[in-house]
Amino acid sequence: MFKAKIDVTLKKSVLDPQGQTVLQALHSLGYGTVDALRVGKHFEMTLQSEDRKRAESEIKLMCERLLVNPVIEQYTVELEELR
């Protein structure tokens, strides 16, 4: 059994108006040390799979088919075995 954490963010070349808005809000609250901010999606899932390779390839497919828009988004996966 595995636990996967998937972070989906906009590619660097894609504008992120939501992130800009949050950044401005932080600045107006006085947090001037933050100089860049991007917002993305976070998925946490558990998989009933016994094999790491299989879990990894399944996650890749799920990302490509549903969770991520590969035209404008990129993603990172963190996979941890649960015992």
Next chain:
Amino acid sequence: MFKAKIDVTLKKSVLDPQGQTVLQALHSLGYGTVDALRVGKHFEMTLQSEDRKRAESEIKLMCERLLVNPVIEQYTVELEELR
């Protein structure tokens, strides 16, 4: 200078209809091994701060004041120094 990754998720006791919907979509695409899924927000920011303790406490304040609703959400922070 630091890079922070903040993941904000709903607390376990709070229903996550968005996560349920994504889970059902994955099941209907044939990914039956996924048996739980939660959706959250992901923030990536860079901080012009030289001191790790200070960066940490600033992030905590930003989360409490703007990024996280502590009534229904919890968050994790990953802080990495950039050189």
